[in-house]
Amino acid sequence: MKQILSALLVSTAALTAAPAMAQSAGDMTLSFGLGIVDPKSDNGVLAGKNATIDDNIRPTIAFEYFVRDNIGIEVLGALPFKHAIAIEGVGNAVTKHLPPTVSVNYHFPTGGKFKPFVGVGINYTTFFEEETSLGELKIDDSWGLAATIGADYALSDKRALRAELRYIDIDADVYLNGGYIGTAEIDPLVANVAYVVKF
Numbered sequence: 195m196k197q198i199l200s201a202l203l204v205s206t207a208a209l210t211a212a213p214a215m216a217q218s219a220g221d222m223t224l225s226f227g228l229g230i231v232d233p234k235s236d237n238g239v240l241a242g243k244n245a246t247i248d249d250n251i252r253p254t255i256a257f258e259y260f261v262r263d264n265i266g267i268e269v270l271g272a273l274p275f276k277h278a279i280a281i282e283g284v285g286n287a288v289t290k291h292l293p294p295t296v297s298v299n300y301h302f303p304t305g306g307k308f309k310p311f312v313g314v315g316i317n318y319t320t321f322f323e324e325e326t327s328l329g330e331l332k333i334d335d336s337w338g339l340a341a342t343i344g345a346d347y348a349l350s351d352k353r354a355l356r357a358e359l360r361y362i363d364i365d366a367d368v369y370l371n372g373g374y375i376g377t378a379e380i381d382p383l384v385a386n387v388a389y390v391v392k393f
Contacts, residue, residue, distance in 0.1 A: 196373045208296050208351050209246070215346065215352065215353065218325055219263050222259050223266075223391065224257055225255065225258075225388040226254070228253060229252060229253075229254040230250070230385050231277075231382045233247040233380045233381065234381045236278065238378050240284075240368055240378065241284050241376065243283050245272070247277050247278070247280075250275045252274065253272065253273050255270075256269065256274070265299070265300055266299045268295075268315070269297055274290040275291055275293070279326075285326060286327075287325060287328070289320055289322070289374070290323045291321045291322070291333075291381075293317055295362065297311035310343075311345065312341075312346055314359045315340045315342075317362045318335065319335060319336070319362075319380075320323070321366060330371050331372040333366050334367040338365065339365030340360060340361065342359070343358065345357060347362045351392075352391060354389075354390040355387070356387065357386070358384075359385050360386065361384075362381070362382055365377055365379050365380070
């Protein structure tokens with residue numbers, strides 16, 4: 195995934211020259227994109243066995259308000275992600291989740307078209323529509339920290355392309371037929387590419 199993000203950043207940097215998109219206090223941006231949630235490889239132990247959770251791609255949307263020059267508060271949302279869960283030697287399950295995230299971002303004032311940024315924030319993930327042939331499955335909601343690194347490439351003074359990589363701490367307790375069977379350690383990297391509009 196890191197190689198994909200690097201390729202996206204390089205390709206945006208090769209675009210035709212355009213005016214920089216400044217970020218000043220009071221500015222607002224709205225971005226529309228595609229994000230992939232890629233859980234880490236070891237997703238914890240459920241029912242005494244190793245669990246594996248697959249990745250998923252969904253449309254994303256984010257709103258950012260700049261409280262000061264180059265400092266914005268961002269709310270990130272998406273359509274529900276859907277993941278398959280495999281419990282080694284036990285069975286399979288499916289769940290959907292929504293991971294809204296609120297972050298404070300710092301956009302480096304480079305003065306050019308290419309503007310990197312970093313951010314930290316809080317994620318809330320809610321799980322729903324859990325399905326399995328093993329019985330009644332319930333996954334608790336999760337609160338965790340989030341960290342972001344990315345860059346915008348200005349197409350004009352009000353338009354930009356964005357590529358970013360976000361880490362989210364998602365750990366959720368799992369219950370089967372009312373009994374606790376372990377904690378799903380998802381902790382994904384989330385790669386996102388988006389079109390940004392300033393207004």
